[in-house]
Amino acid sequence: MLLTVGSATTNLQPLISDLGLILMTAGIAVLIFKILKQPLVLGYLIAGFLAGSHFDFFPSIKDVHSIEVWAEIGIVFLLFSLGLEFSFKKLVKVGGTASITATSQIIFMVFAGFTAGQLMSWKIMDSIFLGVMLSISSTTIILKTFDELGVKAQKFAGNVIGALIVQDILAILMMVLLSTIAVSQQFSGSELFLSVLKLIFFLTIWFVAGIFFVPTLLKKTKHLLSDEMLLIVSLALCLLMVILASNVGFSPALGAFIMGSIIAETTQAEHIEHLVKPVKDLFGAVFFVSVGMLINPDTLIEYALPVALLTIITITGQSFSSTVGSLLAGQPLKQSVQTGVSLSQIGEFSFIIATLGASLHVTSDFLYPIIVAVSAITTFTTPYMVALGTPLAIYLEKKLPRKWVKSIQDYSANADAIKIMTSLQIALRAYLFQIILHSIIIIAIILLSGKYLLPFVQETEFGHTIAAFITLILVSPFLWALSLRKIATEAVNELFSTKKQRGPIMILIFFRIGLGLFFIGFIVNNFFSPATAVLSLIFAIIAYFSFPKRLQKRYLTIEQHFLSNFNEREISKTKHLRKDLxxxxxxxxxxxxxxxxxxxxxxxxxxxxxxxxxxxxxxxxxxxxxxxxxxxxxxxxxxxxxxxxxxxxxxxxxxxxxxxNEIEPPEESEQTDIVLQHLKLKNLEYIGKSIRESKIREKTNGLVVGIERDGKRILNPESHLILEENDILWVVGDKKLLSSIIQN
Missing domain, CATH: 3.30.70.1450 (Regulator of K+ conductance, C-terminal domain)
Structure with a gap:
């Protein structure tokens, strides 16, 4: 017994001593960097360098393999915590501005990084991974910098944080695509397309199923879960999704991120985030230290020129592409410049992608330490770049041609105009969403039934019949929603009443019905012989169209449960508010x-x-x-x-x-488009007059809601305000009348 215990102690000794060395070195480095008010990530990197085999004047790690395993666990928990901070609703809230900014930045930097790699005669895979690593800014470093500089409440910070959310999502997608490219060793358009479809399919299924079951599980067991049990259950759910993601060929990090974002929709999200934080901090520290262990001074000296070149490309390229993307999204010049310079670094996601390339054995050994060096330099420069934003914007406003500055102001004003969706757009969006969502759910049920249900019952006398019957019962509510449910009724009724643009809607209506019948035929054909399948198909169609109310009731029950879980966090806050008030x-x-x-x-x-x-x-x-x-x-x-x-x-x-106070609308009324439009004041008829004297309100059947003058905006101006040349008026009014004013 003593020998066994002694043997176990001997086997554990390198692991324990290595962990102790890592945490001791990291703790000292973190304290020093805290005193110096520098990002803690840099402290972890330096701690890793000191504990690594490339620094001889300090004790070194003995069991590198164990540290690599812990580092992979660290990536999982980092992405899980990121998912907890991310809600799918946040993506909708960040809007088009952040999406355009992030997408423009990523496209430009991937191309710039790939081109730089090719110019340095690197391998194709090295260049591809380099481009992706240079395209993702660091959420951790930016948020910490914003806190330290006190700019988090400024308007541009919202655009930056929104762009970071979009970047994180696109980074997950690129990791999946990189894995596919690495395995096939070629960039195939068809494989890329199939990978995207596969990703969309599994993301939809995981999200729908997760929102349907996970909040219910946490809610039903809430009275049983202590903090300890809640932490264990949360980590178990995270690792369960990690296993599912790995089994279908995706990275474990993707599974962790998805489960985190699902739990983020529950009422216990903040509590779970608080409980998981120490675990994330511990394994996250191990991950960043393991990254620092790969820093090889000899490699950095040998590749000093690429490090310097890539640092310049990162700072200038990220700043330029983000600024241009923000301008394209309709942001003013000052906010665009502030956004651009804030995103001018790389960080934790670049390390994760570099780890992916190394684990797949498709990137060269020198790439990892180069990226770490570039990240370290750009981390140091981030606070200075953020502080440079406002002076640089003022400088550009003075130095750029006046025509350019006015064009940017005009474009920004136009981008802020109210955009009204037509009834056709509303109907088409609703129809396409319903078709895609329910088709994915139906296909998933059929695949699961064929893989797990059919093998379980096929040995019985009527195994195929039982499997087909159960499958049809499971998919029947979704078949009803796919083919018979009324969608966007107001918009569709308006299109049919005006007899305009009914063609696309009619096509989609028949397509939905046809698609529903196709799925029914596909199910019976999978479980029966061709002769029996025809009879089963006829029977299934008759039953399908005979019980629409029951199918509707079942579907609405399922939908209500999903929406209740999806909105549980907001509903809870509202109830809490009501209880207090x-x-x-x-x-x-x-x-x-x-x-x-x-x-x-x-x-x-x-x-x-x-x-x-x-x-x-x-x-x-x-x-x-x-x-x-x-x-x-x-x-x-x-x-x-x-x-x-x-x-x-x-x-x-x-x-x-x-x-x-409600007005009854007339039976027949001429539709008018009310829009928010900007008018650049050049007409001498209005200059020198007050808003009231100009009679713009009467001429446009609208209201002057704002004036932009010399780069400053006046909201809800007084009627006695005198109009000046080159004023930009924001007027809410009839689109046709406003057009006539502009033309004059």
């Missing part, structure tokens, strides 16, 4: 402001709702934005969701007040 015998009630109401556009002070009805407004929900306890100057807009507090009598009085 509800006074004594009063209660909360929610009303929608009709688009045709008289009270639209007026402030709460002008409406005097409290004086007239006795209620108080708890919050106003406007799209994704919730305005808690709105001030008296807050205006009401169409389709606002207003939550009020009052007694039964007061709430009824408020409801009556809303009904009295």
């Amino acid at each position: 509800t006074p004594w015998d009063g209660h909360m009630a929610t009303f929608d402001i009709a688009p045709s109401s008289n009270i639209i556009g007026k402030t709460l002070n002008e409406l005097r709702i409290r004086e007239k009805t006795g209620i108080n407004i708890a919050f106003i929900k406007r799209g994704e934005i919730t305005i808690n306890m709105p001030s008296r100057n807050e205006r009401l807009f169409p389709k606002d969701e207003v939550c009020v507090i009052g007694t039964d009598t007061q709430v009824k009085k408020f409801k009556k007040y809303l009904n009295q």
